[in-house]
Amino acid sequence: MRSEETVRQRFGRLIANAARATGRYDLDGHGGKAALARAAGLSESTMGRVLRGEAMPDPRFFEPLAKAVDVNAIDLLIAAEILSPESLSAPAQSRATGVGSRSITLDEAADALGIQTAVGRELFTAAVERLQRTERTERATADDDGGAAAHA
Incomplete structure (x- = not known):
C-alpha cells in the first residue's frame, strides 16, 4: 500500500482487485463494470467513480458491494x-x-x-x-x- 493513497483510492483498488479475482467481472472489457454495478445495486456511473477512486459509495452499499466481489x-x-x-x-x-x-x-x-x-x-x-x-x-x-x- 502506498502512503499517498487516499481511502477512496484504496477502496476502489480493493474492489477492483476482488472483482477481477472472482472471474465474473471483466472490468477492462465490455460490460464488466455494468455487471458489477448491477450486482451491488449501484448506478454504472457511481461504480465507475468508485473503481477510479474518485468516490465512495453510500455506506448502505458496502455490504452488497462486498458480497458482489466475494469478500x-x-x-x-x-x-x-x-x-x-x-x-x-x-x-x-x-x-x-x-x-x-x-x-x-x-x-x-x-x-x-x-x-x-x-x-x-x-x-x-x-x-x-x-x-x-x-x-x-x-x-x-x-x-x-x-x-x-x-x-x-
Missing part, C-alpha cells in the same frame, strides 16, 4: 481503513466494566472468525487497525471539547 464486508472496510481492528477487538461490556475475557491478538481473532486466506487476513488487519485509529481520534476530540456536546 467479507468487515474485512473490506478494515482493509480500506474505513474501520479499525481495535474497534472490533474488545466488546463494549468488557471495556466498560473491566469484566470479560483477555484481549486476543488479531491472528487469534482471524482464526476464531475463520479468516484463513492471506488476502482476508490482510483486509481484516487493516480494517481493525483503522478502526482503532479512528476511535482514538474521536476520543481525543471528545476530550478536547470538554464534553460540551453532552451539555448542549
Whole structure:
C-alpha cells in the first residue's frame, strides 16, 4: 500500500482487485463494470467513480458491494481503513466494566472468525487497525471539547 493513497483510492483498488479475482467481472472489457454495478445495486456511473477512486459509495452499499466481489464486508472496510481492528477487538461490556475475557491478538481473532486466506487476513488487519485509529481520534476530540456536546 502506498502512503499517498487516499481511502477512496484504496477502496476502489480493493474492489477492483476482488472483482477481477472472482472471474465474473471483466472490468477492462465490455460490460464488466455494468455487471458489477448491477450486482451491488449501484448506478454504472457511481461504480465507475468508485473503481477510479474518485468516490465512495453510500455506506448502505458496502455490504452488497462486498458480497458482489466475494469478500467479507468487515474485512473490506478494515482493509480500506474505513474501520479499525481495535474497534472490533474488545466488546463494549468488557471495556466498560473491566469484566470479560483477555484481549486476543488479531491472528487469534482471524482464526476464531475463520479468516484463513492471506488476502482476508490482510483486509481484516487493516480494517481493525483503522478502526482503532479512528476511535482514538474521536476520543481525543471528545476530550478536547470538554464534553460540551453532552451539555448542549
